[in-house]
Amino acid sequence: MGSKFKVTSLKADRKYGIVAGDLENLMDKGCQKLQLSRKGCRVCLFEDGTEVDADYFSCLEDNCKLIILEQGQKWDGEFRYYLNKILHEYDNSNDELITTANRMLSEEIRPRKRKLLQYFVEDSTENITAENREDDQKWFEGLNSRFKTKSDYMRFSCGRRMRNYLTEGAFDEDRCSFIHSINPYGSRENRIVFSTWNLDHGIEKKRTIIPTIVDTVKPKIDDRMVEHFYSLLFTLANLKLVHIVCHKKTEHKLSCDPPKTCTGKKRKKNNLL
Structure with a gap:
């Protein structure tokens, strides 16, 4: 009698039901139904692309979905297809x-x-392919009207950032003492340096901020302490954009003492309010 199967091919727009008792019988009926040349064809599971041989055929369940592939064709599975x-x-x-x-x-x-x-x-919702202002007005919101294309603004933005990058010195210097020269088009090394933006903490996290937090919160803590340490760790207040050469890895020796806490008298007054 044989088992029932649903077969399709890469060219077919539907699955066809056939009954077959062995793999050869399935191939003959399937190729005829799908109008495929029998030579070089093979059968795979529609679900995941596993190839079906004569031994595996006997393990297939009724109404199993199969795909018949012609020579040179590949099938990566149902999920990839959809x-x-x-x-x-x-x-x-x-x-x-x-x-x-x-x-x-x-x-x-x-x-x-x-x-x-x-x-x-x-x-x-993004409009990545749009280049001109009139084609993606939302992207240009808040920008000067002189920027007519996205490329215009990106060149301006990158240039401004690069100028700051070259002039800003180490964490303890107002201006850079080095004469940096970077042309990202010039060499692979320059391209890597240009893409690596170093942000240096003035007051160091591991050496200074974290130990000070631990010492401070032991006796007591108030909102001003939280704001102080938050600004040092999670804002730009304690960060400086520096060239990789100016990124000092040595100890900075800067203090991060928290602000004086509120007095008990003042806290009592506030509580009364």
Whole structure:
């Protein structure tokens, strides 16, 4: 009698049901149904691309989905197939995909799936290929009207950053004592240096800030202490953009003493308020 299978090919737009008792019988009927030349064809699982031989055929379940590949063709599996199909539609700016993704985000879904959908929706709203201001006005919001293209602004921004990068000296200097010369087009080394932006902490984290925090919070702590240490660790207040040559790895020997804490009398007054 044989078992039932659903077969398709890379050229077919649907799956066909056939009954076969062995692999050769499946190949004959499948190729005939799909209008494929029998020579050089092989059978794989539609799910993951595993090739089916005569021994494996006997382990297949009823209604198993299979794909018959012609010589030289490859199949990476069902998930890759549907993902490629979605990406193809996405490349064609299919608004229906975005609408569906937004609808799914409004439902209760697993965090991992939600994150992927959010990336998809956010990326779909970007206008990466647009170069001119009139083609992507949102990108230019807040920028001077003299910038007509994205390239104009990026050249200006990179140039300004580069000038600061070359003139700013070490953490304890107002201006750099070195004469830095970097042409990122000149050599591989210059390209690497240009892409490596060094931010140097004036008051060092491990040597000074962390130990001071530990010593300070033992007796007591108030909001001003929290703000002080936060600014040193998580803002630009304690950072300086320096050339890699000016990034001093030696001990800076700067203090990070916290502000004086509120007196007990003042705290009592505030509590009364």
